[in-house]
Amino acid sequence: MNFALLMRVIQVALSFVYVGTLLTQFFNPMPPINIAAFQVYMAVALVFAFTREKEDAKFVWISRTVTLACVLISLAIAVLYQYEIPRLERRLEMIDPVFPIDIFMHVAGVILILEAVRRSVGMSLVVVVGVFIAYGYFGFLAPGWMSFPGFTLSTQAEMITMQTSGIFGVTASAAVNFVFFFVLFGAVFSATGGGPLFIDLAMRATSRLAGGAAKMSLVGSALFGVVSGSAIANTTSTGVLTIPIMHRSGYSKEQAAATEAIASTGGQLMPPVMGIAAFVMADLLGIPYLTIAAAGLIPALAFYFALIVIVDLRARKSGVGNISAEALDIPPILPRLHLLLAPIAMIATLVMGYSAPFAALTGTILSLVVPFLRKSTWYPLREIYYMVIDTAKQMGYISAPLAAVGIVMVIATQSNLALKFVSMLTDIGGSNLYLSLVLVIFGCIIMGMGLPTVAAYIIGSLVFVPALTGMGVDLLAANLFVLYYCVLSMVTPPVALCTFAAAGIAGSNVNKTGILAFKYALVIFLVPFAFVNDPHLLWQGAAWQIGIAAVGLVLATFNWAVFLEAWLKHRLNIVERLAFLVVSLSLVVAPTLSLTWVAGIAGSAVLFAWCFMLKPQPSAKRQGA
The missing domain is CATH 1.20.1270 (Substrate Binding Domain Of Dnak; Chain:A; Domain 2)
Incomplete structure (x- = not known):
């Protein structure tokens, strides 16, 4: 069996076991630490199975051996935890001894997670986590207010990989209980025709308006954001259609790419999915997910309204961006409108008070069934196979960074670094709320450079939110304020991941595209200040x-x-x-x-x-x- 075929077999086997297990979790839940250990290390194994490293012809066998070994060791650790968890649940934290097997699972597990992060999202998050791990060991060498005695290897193992904290804490819980079900819904809905329908609806609704080509991008990305948790996925999915159309309507390549980048970035703020971070926020705050989604609605609509105004004013001033519906060759929409039953039912179920996983599962089942109401929207049943594979792959790329952020969370809290940072920010900002908000903006944008939005938000919620709430800001408003600017970091130079993706599709200059996207984003920088001053905007x-x-x-x-x-x-x-x-x-x-x-x-x-x-x-x- 050649290596490519072997890895394909592993991908399929892991995907079906992973998706099947998390689906059964809805009906027959496993204990939290059991499912968390399964979730984390199966996700890590999936990253290694799906990510092919660049192979030098001289060392190809080494690269393949390492990849296969990483998959097998990840699976071995997942199995080991199922045997060791009864002991871990009985032991007294920081009192009972830490055994060599615990040290092995900690060291090997952390190394595998960091390598999976490198392969899935790059080195930025690896460096951040590495700095925090080093700080955990050598905190006594840190200057001034950052100094603390440091942790031993055994203590770090207990905090990070032996409790329902660290990698098995809130990030793993959110992935199992929320993220998985919405990723599954997004994969199924898009594969059964929902994604293209959203784009075609946007084209039909905006084509005759001033600046219709750009407004099509805004509306399409907003609709796609309802089911997508990733700004990059939004950019690549909608951008391949909208960017060429915008360019044909008179926009430069840079203008078209920048418009798509900021439009897709806003998709991470559009309820009900809100870029995965909303699920973590619900777990962190201990409030119903529907409360988060409702709070995000008016600010998200204001986000897109602001962009539409900018596009409209620019189009009326320059006369660029107009395009006719006839030039777009849009397939008939009416025969496909029944596909909207799935997202409508999902949102309605949420509003009726049912749990977020139940709502997402309802939407998923309808997404599978509804296309068969009309023959023109039938899909071959083999597509279900690809839906499972796509869901597992997406979850791997989401879950590995989430596990890594769990390491940052536990070290930041147990070392009191987060509390010290809050004190420092309070000293700098004094009693001036607006100065403190500006400092938080810079912090969020810096953290968001190169980090997934959810990772930047979690770190930001640890170090910034307590300072804001201490100044009288509503807890939910403070969390959404941090989330907004972590999201806007996706289009804020010098590292603007959405801009890079859009520029790649358009073939435009990355730096010029980034500057333009940032200029467009300036109109949205006002929105978070509004809901900090008036929580009524958060549906309160x-x-x-x-x-x-x-x-x-x-x-x-x-x-x-x-x-x-x-x-x-x-x-x-x-x-x-x-x-x-x-x-x-x-x-x-x-x-x-x-x-x-x-x-x-x-x-x-x-x-x-x-x-x-x-x-x-x-x-x-x-x-x-």
């Missing part, structure tokens, strides 16, 4: 309070977009731009219905009247400038 309070707060946010983002674009029916001068900036900020920083907020509403009305009715119209030559 009476309906009329939520509605009024939402109106204020819509006006604030519109004014902010006009300020950035310097155009509203006509080009704006510096005084007009500053006026739009002032009214926008007044609607964000002031409490809803306060005198300053009301002044912002009135100021918006005055500025709109000026631009649309009172301002002298420029000559045709100047208007086209």
Whole structure:
């Protein structure tokens, strides 16, 4: 048997065992540490099975032997844990001895996790985790406030790989109880025709609008974000269709790639999936997942509204980006609309109060069955085989980084590093909330460079959220604030992963694309400040309070977009731009219905009247400038 065939057999076997076991977890749950150990090391084995390293002809046998050994050792550790867990559950933490088998499983397990992370998401997260592990051993060498006595190898083994913390903690729990079911739904829904339907709906809805080519990208990515937990997957799935269309409509390659990058980035904030981080947030905060999804709805819609305004203003100013429905050759949509029953049922089930896994499983079953309601949407049953493989592969690439972040979490908390950092941030920011928020933004963006969003969010929630809540920020608002800026790091140079993916599809200059994507993202930087100041935007309070707060946010983002674009029916001068900036900020920083907020509403009305009715119209030559 050749190596490629052997690895294919391993991929298939591991995928079906993994997916089958996690599905049975819904009906017959295993004890937490048992399923966590299975989840982590099976996921690691899947990464090795699916990731082929570049092979030098002289050393190909070494590379293949290492890959196969990593798969087998990962599986061996997963099996060993099932035998050792009864003892681990009985032992007294930090009192009973740590045996050599525990040290072996710890050292080998951590090395395998780090290598799986390197193969799945690159070196950035490996370096971060490596620094924390070294800090755990040599904390006594750290300068100043970071110094602490350090942990022994046995202590680190107990914290990281022998308890329901570390790699078996909240990240493994979220992967088993939430992430898996939504990844499964996304894989099945996309494979049975739902993904293409979302893109075609976006094309049909926006093709005749000003800047329709770019708006198609925004709407398509928002819809795809409903079922996708990855900004990169969103970019590659929708971008292959939308980027060429935007380029044909007059956008440069850089503009098309930047638009798709920021549109796909927002998909990580779109309920109900919200880029996997929402599931971890629900576990961390101990609140129902529906509460997280509801809280994310208005900010996510404001995110896309802000982008649509920017695109619209730019299109009306330049005349670029228009495209007709006839030029797109969109397949008939009506015969496929029944495919939407699956996501609609999933969302409805969530709203009715059922658990997130039940809702995702309901959507998955309907995604498998509904296409057979019409012959035109039938799919061959062999596609189920590929759905299982795709689900297992995605979960491997998600779960390995999550396990690595579990190491960071336990070292940061047990060494008191997180608490010390909170104290330092409080000292620097003093009692100035906005200065502290700006410091948190820089921290989130720096951490998000090269890290998966969920990893950056978890680390950010450890070190930043306690400081914000200590200043009176609502706990949920503080977590979403951190999440927003970790997400925006995907399009913030110098390391902007979504931008790299979009630039690769467009064949554009990466640096120019990154700068443009960051400029587009500036219109969204306002949104998190709004819900920090007014938790009504997170679906908290009476309906009329939520509605009024939402109106204020819509006006604030519109004014902010006009300020950035310097155009509203006509080009704006510096005084007009500053006026739009002032009214926008007044609607964000002031409490809803306060005198300053009301002044912002009135100021918006005055500025709109000026631009649309009172301002002298420029000559045709100047208007086209």
